[in-house]
Amino acid sequence: xxxxxxxxxxxxxxxxxxxxxxxxxxxxxxxxxxxxxxxxxxxxxxxxxxxxxxxxxxxxxxxxxxxxxxxxxxxxxxxxxxxxxxxxxxxxxxxxxxxxxxxxxxxxxxxxxxxxxxxxxxxxxxxxxxxxxxxxxxxxxxxxxxxxxxxxxxxxxxxxxx
Numbered sequence: 001x002x003x004x005x006x007x008x009x010x011x012x013x014x015x016x017x018x019x020x021x022x023x024x025x026x027x028x029x030x031x032x033x034x035x036x037x038x039x040x041x042x043x044x045x046x047x048x049x050x051x052x053x054x055x056x057x058x059x060x061x062x063x064x065x066x067x068x069x070x071x072x073x074x075x076x077x078x079x080x081x082x083x084x085x086x087x088x089x090x091x092x093x094x095x096x097x098x099x100x101x102x103x104x105x106x107x108x109x110x111x112x113x114x115x116x117x118x119x120x121x122x123x124x125x126x127x128x129x130x131x132x133x134x135x136x137x138x139x140x141x142x143x144x145x146x147x148x149x150x151x152x153x154x155x156x157x158x159x160x161x162x
Contacts, residue, residue: 008100010097011095012073012078012095013093014073014074014077017094020156021154022096023073024074025074026072027069028066028069028072031063031064032063033062034097035060035061036058037058038057039056040054040055041054059140060139062140063135065133066079066134066135067132068131078138081119091119092141093138094117095117096149098111098149098151099111099112108150108152109149110148113145113146114144114145114158116141118138118139118141120136120139121134121135122134145158146159
């Protein structure tokens with residue numbers, strides 16, 4: 001059976017690293033995709049007819065499209081990066097993508113990945129009597145952290161490497 005979009009949970013830390021507040025990225029977000037953007041290296045050696053390609057890394061990007069709804073904390077945090085022309089650390093957030101389609105590890109606890117992302121705003125637009133729509137990307141910085149997310153307590157727990 002196909003996975004439906006609502007079977008991913010998306011949360012942005014609108015608090016601090018020391019005291020995270022995981023705000024749901026739901027209402028107002030029209031789309032929040034994931035593009036792996038695999039970086040490849042292709043070579044044809046002297047004994048080969050065909051080239052071989054290997055994946056050497058990723059530049060993961062999460063394109064977003066959202067309606068501007070002031071009551072939504074995650075949405076407004078993303079919007080304010082572009083509105084206030086924030087740069088550097090002020091434009092970076094922790095972001096968790098939860099695999100709600102997976103079997104829970106325990107009640108309300110699902111596999112998840114935590115990314116550090118830079119908000120890269122693109123545009124805000126809207127015609128008369130229409131919602132203002134903001135677009136851009138959340139660009140991943142470095143490697144993601146594997147873990148679990150408790151959707152009741154909104155707590156991310158890193159899974160220790162084996």
